[in-house]
Amino acid sequence: MSETTELAPRPVASPHSTRHGGGKIALAKLRDLALIPAIAAICVLGQLVNPVFLRYDNLINVLQTMSEIALLVLAQTIVLIVGRMDLSLESTFGLAPGVAAYLTVTGGQGLGLLPGMWAVPATLAVGLAIGAVNAVLIVRFGLNGFIVTLGMLIVLRGLLTGISGGQTFFNLPPAMMYLGSATWFGVPASIWICLVLFAAGIVVLGFTTVGRSLYAVGGNLDAAKAAGIRTDRVLIGVLVVAGLLAALGGLLLSGRLASVAAAQGSGAIFTVFAAAVIGGVSLSGGRGTVFGAFTGILLLYLIQNVLTLAGVPAQWIGALNGAIILVALVLSRLTSGRNQE
Amino acid sequence: MTGRPVVEAIGVSKRFGSTVALDGAGISVRPGETHALVGRNGAGKSTLVAVLTGLLAPEAGTLLFDGEPAPRLSDRDGWRRRVACVYQRSTVIGELTVAENLFLNRYQRGPARLISWPRLRREAARLLAEWSVDVDPRLPARELSVEDRQLVEIARALSCGARFIILDEPTAQLDAAAINRLFDRMRGLREQGVTFLFISHHLQEIYEICDTVTVYRDARQVLTAPVAGLTRADLVAAMTGEARPGSAAADRAGAPAGEPVLTVTGLSCSDRYTGVDFDVGAGEIVGLAGAGGSGKTELAETLVGLRRPDTGTITVAGRPLRPGDVPAALAAGIGFVPRDRHRQGLVGGMSIADNATLTIPHRLGPAGFVSGARRDGIARTMIDDLAIKTPGPDLPVTSLSGGNQQKVVLARALANDPRLLVLITPTAGIDVRSKEFLLGRIAGVAERGTAVVIASDELDDLRGCDRVLVLFGGRIVARFSRGWTDHELVAAMEGVDLHV
Numbered sequence: 001m002s003e004t005t006e007l008a009p010r011p012v013a014s015p016h017s018t019r020h021g022g023g024k025i026a027l028a029k030l031r032d033l034a035l036i037p038a039i040a041a042i043c044v045l046g047q048l049v050n051p052v053f054l055r056y057d058n059l060i061n062v063l064q065t066m067s068e069i070a071l072l073v074l075a076q077t078i079v080l081i082v083g084r085m086d087l088s089l090e091s092t093f094g095l096a097p098g099v100a101a102y103l104t105v106t107g108g109q110g111l112g113l114l115p116g117m118w119a120v121p122a123t124l125a126v127g128l129a130i131g132a133v134n135a136v137l138i139v140r141f142g143l144n145g146f147i148v149t150l151g152m153l154i155v156l157r158g159l160l161t162g163i164s165g166g167q168t169f170f171n172l173p174p175a176m177m178y179l180g181s182a183t184w185f186g187v188p189a190s191i192w193i194c195l196v197l198f199a200a201g202i203v204v205l206g207f208t209t210v211g212r213s214l215y216a217v218g219g220n221l222d223a224a225k226a227a228g229i230r231t232d233r234v235l236i237g238v239l240v241v242a243g244l245l246a247a248l249g250g251l252l253l254s255g256r257l258a259s260v261a262a263a264q265g266s267g268a269i270f271t272v273f274a275a276a277v278i279g280g281v282s283l284s285g286g287r288g289t290v291f292g293a294f295t296g297i298l299l300l301y302l303i304q305n306v307l308t309l310a311g312v313p314a315q316w317i318g319a320l321n322g323a324i325i326l327v328a329l330v331l332s333r334l335t336s337g338r339n340q341e
Numbered sequence: 342m343t344g345r346p347v348v349e350a351i352g353v354s355k356r357f358g359s360t361v362a363l364d365g366a367g368i369s370v371r372p373g374e375t376h377a378l379v380g381r382n383g384a385g386k387s388t389l390v391a392v393l394t395g396l397l398a399p400e401a402g403t404l405l406f407d408g409e410p411a412p413r414l415s416d417r418d419g420w421r422r423r424v425a426c427v428y429q430r431s432t433v434i435g436e437l438t439v440a441e442n443l444f445l446n447r448y449q450r451g452p453a454r455l456i457s458w459p460r461l462r463r464e465a466a467r468l469l470a471e472w473s474v475d476v477d478p479r480l481p482a483r484e485l486s487v488e489d490r491q492l493v494e495i496a497r498a499l500s501c502g503a504r505f506i507i508l509d510e511p512t513a514q515l516d517a518a519a520i521n522r523l524f525d526r527m528r529g530l531r532e533q534g535v536t537f538l539f540i541s542h543h544l545q546e547i548y549e550i551c552d553t554v555t556v557y558r559d560a561r562q563v564l565t566a567p568v569a570g571l572t573r574a575d576l577v578a579a580m581t582g583e584a585r586p587g588s589a590a591a592d593r594a595g596a597p598a599g600e601p602v603l604t605v606t607g608l609s610c611s612d613r614y615t616g617v618d619f620d621v622g623a624g625e626i627v628g629l630a631g632a633g634g635s636g637k638t639e640l641a642e643t644l645v646g647l648r649r650p651d652t653g654t655i656t657v658a659g660r661p662l663r664p665g666d667v668p669a670a671l672a673a674g675i676g677f678v679p680r681d682r683h684r685q686g687l688v689g690g691m692s693i694a695d696n697a698t699l700t701i702p703h704r705l706g707p708a709g710f711v712s713g714a715r716r717d718g719i720a721r722t723m724i725d726d727l728a729i730k731t732p733g734p735d736l737p738v739t740s741l742s743g744g745n746q747q748k749v750v751l752a753r754a755l756a757n758d759p760r761l762l763v764l765i766t767p768t769a770g771i772d773v774r775s776k777e778f779l780l781g782r783i784a785g786v787a788e789r790g791t792a793v794v795i796a797s798d799e800l801d802d803l804r805g806c807d808r809v810l811v812l813f814g815g816r817i818v819a820r821f822s823r824g825w826t827d828h829e830l831v832a833a834m835e836g837v838d839l840h841v
Contacts, residue, residue: 207455209448212437216445219434226396226432227445228417286436 034280035295038331042302050309058305060187064256066301067194068093068180070294071249072265072272073279074201075242077293080276081205082238083218083285087149088134089246089272091156093265096126096247097254098160100176101169108171109164116173120251123176127247130156131240139235153269161262169260180255190252197245201290214238219286274325275300299328345408347372347505347536348393348424353402355388362388363399364560368538370505370553375527375537377547377568380557381580381744381772386540389557390507393538395420406505425498426507427491429514429770435483440465442482443497472496473526488519492526499535507538512546513770516632517798517834524550542772544576556580581774602792603644603761608653613639614815617653621761621792626784628803629796631812632834638680640812641765641796645677646670658760671700676759678750678767686750687738694720694734697749701756723752727782744775751779755786762786765796780805798834800827 046053072089079086100122106112114122134152138145182189205211216224217234224231254260273283279296281288303324307317346369355363363385370376380386391397392404395414404411412419433442440462441448449464451457465478474492476485485493491511498506508527512520527537527550539551547554548568556564556579564579601620608617614636621627631637642648644655649665656662663669670677679685687696697720698705704719706712720734727748731741738749747767754762764783768776784805787793795802803809811819811833819833 203455207458209446209450209456212441212448212456213446215437216434219436220432223432223434223445226417228421229446282436286434 032280032289032292033295035278035292035299038328039295039299039302042299042306046302046306046309049306053306053309058309060191062301062305063191063194064188066297067188067190068249068253068256069268069271069275070194070297071197071245071252072268073275073293073297074198074290075245075249076269076272077276077279077281077288077290078201078205078214078238079242080281080283081214081218081285081288082235083221084138084145084235084239085149085283086134086239086242087146087269088130088152088156089149089242090265090267090269091153091160092127092130092243092246093250093253093268094260094263095130095156095160095250096123097176097250098164098169098260098262098264099123099126100251101172101254101260102163104173104176105169105171109167109169110171117175119173119176120179123247123251124244127243127245127250128240129243130247131243132236134243135236135239138239139232157266160264164260164262166262168262170258172254172258172260176251177255177258180252181258190256193248193252198290198294205290210234210237215286217285271297271300271321271325274328278325278328296328300324344372346370346405347407348538349405349408350389350393351403351405353389353392353399353404355392355397355399361560363392365402366557366560366562367402368393368555368562369565370536370538372536373531373534374552375531375539375550377551377554378538378540378557379542379544379547379554379576379580381774384557384580385560386557387509390426390509390538390540393507394424394426421498422502424505424507425494425501425503426509427494427498427511429510431490433482433485433490433493435481437482438478439469439476439480439482439485439493440478442493443468443478443500445497468496468500469493472499487514488523491523495526495530499530504534505536505538507540509540510542510770511539512541512543516634517831518632520546542770544573544773547576548573577773580772602658603794604654604656605644606654606656608640608643608650608655610636610639610643610648610650612815613648614812617812617817619810619817621794623760623792624787624790625808626787626793626795626806628806628809629794629812630798630803630809630830630834631796632798635812635834636815637796637798637812638765641763641794642680644670644761644763644794645675647679671757674757674760676700676754676757676762678747678754678762678764680765680769682743682746682750687746689737689739691738692735693724693729693731693738693741693749696738697723697734697752698756700753719756723749723756727752728778742772742775744771744779747771747775747779751782759791761792761794763794763796766799766802767795767797768799768802776801800830803830 043054052058072093075089076086100119102110103114103122104110104112104116104119130152134149137143137148179189179193184192205214213224213229213234216227216229217231221231250265253264275297276288276293277283277296278299279288279294280292304317304321307320312320349369351367352365353363353367354365366385366389368378368389378386378389388397392399395411395417398414406423412423434445443465444461448456449460451460462478469476469478472495474489474496476489476493482490482493495506511523515523531537539547541547551568554564554566554568554571554576555562556576558580600623602623603621605620606618609615617640619627629637629641639648643650646662646665646667646669654661655664657673657675660673662673688699694716698716701719702709702711705716717734723729724731724734729741729745729748729752731745738746741749751767754764762783767779767783771779780802783793783795795806797803807823809821809825809830810817811821811830813834821830
């Protein structure tokens with residue numbers, strides 16, 4: 001970029017005084033950490049409610065139950081940052097392992113066409129294909145992303161109900177259950193996978209040209225084009241990766257439960273959106289971080305855990321969950337100081 | 342010493358559907374000059390800019406940079422090295438920092454090809470310092486003022502290697518002091534060999550800063566001449582293509598002020614303005630002059646209920662107005678033309694008829710139902726009344742040119758037969774003819790007994806006023822009756838006293 005040195009720029013006297021935006025800059029950096037105090041508070045509260053809360057086993061349990069949905073949050077976060085929405089992720093979460101089970105399981109609803117070792121590639125391939133269909137419809141045909149993925153949500157859920165006959169797939173091949181049930185270095189593999197993927201997300205979105213182009217596309221599409229970013233490719237790539245992540249999340253859950261229910265993932269998309277928005281990701285694109293989204297989903301699951309430990313009847317958890325999401329939104333609105341649109 | 346043109350377009354044509362946007366048009370900009378491009382709205386300027394910046398492919402014609410053919414449309418880097426455009430609409434990304442905006446998609450990378458943010462910020466700070474742009478690179482770009490945002494865009498263009506910069510109405514949203522700073526900077530850059538193509542509706546600015554002017558009319562290049570030898574009358578004639586009639590607003594006889602319609606006493610609003618007193622009589626036009634930040638806009642917005650004052654009262658036709666309440670202001674008979682028609686004036690997706698009747702839902706049908714026929718009837722009357730150029734009232738308002746959009750906003754303000762009409766910079770960003778028409782129309786409204794308040798720093802807007810109140814730093818510092826000179830008024834707006 002040293003082309004400017006061809007000229008010898010002569011300073012033009014600037015009549016207005018230097019302005020410093022120190023406060024605003026500090027605030028922008030802090031926004032990423034906005035939920036840390038809330039998480040700390042919940043930990044203290046949880047410990048007071050029930051001493052089990054901060055025990056290693058309990059925390060591992062929270063992280064593991066969260067890890068599958070967290071991958072959906074990661075997927076939704078990158079889609080939101082490029083200024084789109086993908087509602088179909090929750091159906092991909094169920095259909096991708098469902099198709100793998102359909103093809104590999106013998107007996108019951110399964111066809112048993114493929115050997116068990118093909119289950120994982122089949123799951124990921126389905127996720128990839130769904131992402132590609134979304135991308136073609138949204139980017140190539142210019143259809144409204146919200147409606148396209150809403151349609152896909154219904155179609156994919158229907159497909160899973162169709163192939164499973166509304167039943168649950170059992171007797172999954174061992175290869176399919178490995179990732180969801182294995183333990184690496186004393187910690188469930190799904191937690192490792194979740195943490196590694198989030199760490200990768202933080203690095204890619206924060207420190208690579210490709211990652212930053214997501215923010216440019218979501219923040220101002222015309223400016224991104226003018227800067228030479230191939231915006232269509234970015235959008236297609238993001239939608240495909242999101243499908244892939246959703247499929248992987250579904251695979252982890254199926255492995256942990258050793259089954260694929262026809263309703264796997266149904267309704268999860270609301271939690272996913274809530275976690276992303278609480279974590280500071282903007283629904284209108286261009287703003288938010290992977291780290292913030294992670295703190296968002298972590299906070300939601302910690303609160304749920306505290307409620308369970310406090311002995312709140314299961315029937316009331318749903319209402320409380322909704323209330324918590326609303327309260328968390330208000331809190332994050334107050335800490336960020338700006339409208340969430 | 343005139344070298345090869347920095348950019349030369351020959352016989353460029355482009356049509357959109359049945360509309361001819363450019364018809365064998367051309368332009369030739371010599372290195373080191375500041376070249377003005379003027380024309381009325383819809384003359385083809387925007388299309389030419391899109392062609393010159395490689396955003397649109399022309400159907401016919403050639404485009405040369407330094408005598409070489411233009412790069413392919415897909416070669417964005419090639420275009421960025423040759424030409425850059427600072428658009429009226431921002432092309433910075435508000436959520437990203439200034440530093441990142443400067444180096445978008447061409448980041449400084451450290452080990453493992455990861456972006457090195459400290460290095461990027463240092464480079465950005467160096468670049469900004471090099472071109473004397475006084476902005477903190479760590480600031481999110483949305484926090485920048487319009488002025489700083491433009492400077493950042495210019496710095497970015499220069500760092501890409503471009504030495505030819507198109508400024509598309511850069512002064513439209515700046516106040517007088519900022520315009521002067523921009524011009525100083527342009528002169529400085531010109532001495533360093535930067536070539537500008539300058540687009541503006543303000544002819545005065547062209548005489549101030551430009552060497553050569555090219556006039557577009559009806560999709561064609563009609564004139565290219567040195568600014569020095571061109572009279573204003575000739576320039577306007579080239580733009581309009583017909584003899585210019587005398588300005589109705591300027592010739593208006595001073596109407597005797599009737600009963601005060603609006604009385605403002607002791608109005609203050611935290612740090613915006615303090616202790617403002619004035620009144621406006623029936624049939625009187627009062628100007629609120631002042632530079633950006635003088636408080637004139639906020640004061641005008643308070644009159645119509647968009648802002649709530651801390652202290653003071655506003656009385657309309659003898660009755661105190663509920664502060665900070667737009668419906669109450671409408672009910673009291675106040676019509677309003679807001680500052681920015683894109684943001685506050687019009688609903689882009691809605692039709693002309695819907696936009697024009699937004700303030701008068703009760704007249705559209707009984708019990709909250711809207712009669713399409715009645716609405717269109719009212720809108721047609723407005724379209725005829727204000728000579729809005731459109732095939733019909735059901736077109737989306739965004740299909741109109743800027744001048745005609747502003748007429749829709751004025752039509753809506755007049756729909757209530759207001760007692761008091763408040764306008765903020767009513768002629769910003771519209772062409773000369775629409776401007777004269779609008780100002781003439783405003784004078785006509787006043788003649789029928791409506792009190793008018795115009796908040797503007799545009800001398801042409803203020804020329805038709807019976808009285809002009811000048812705000813500076815939130816206080817009324819001067820009051821002029823008819824017969825003020827440009828010098829006096831500008832000096833007062835800038836806070837300079839000519840008589841000391």
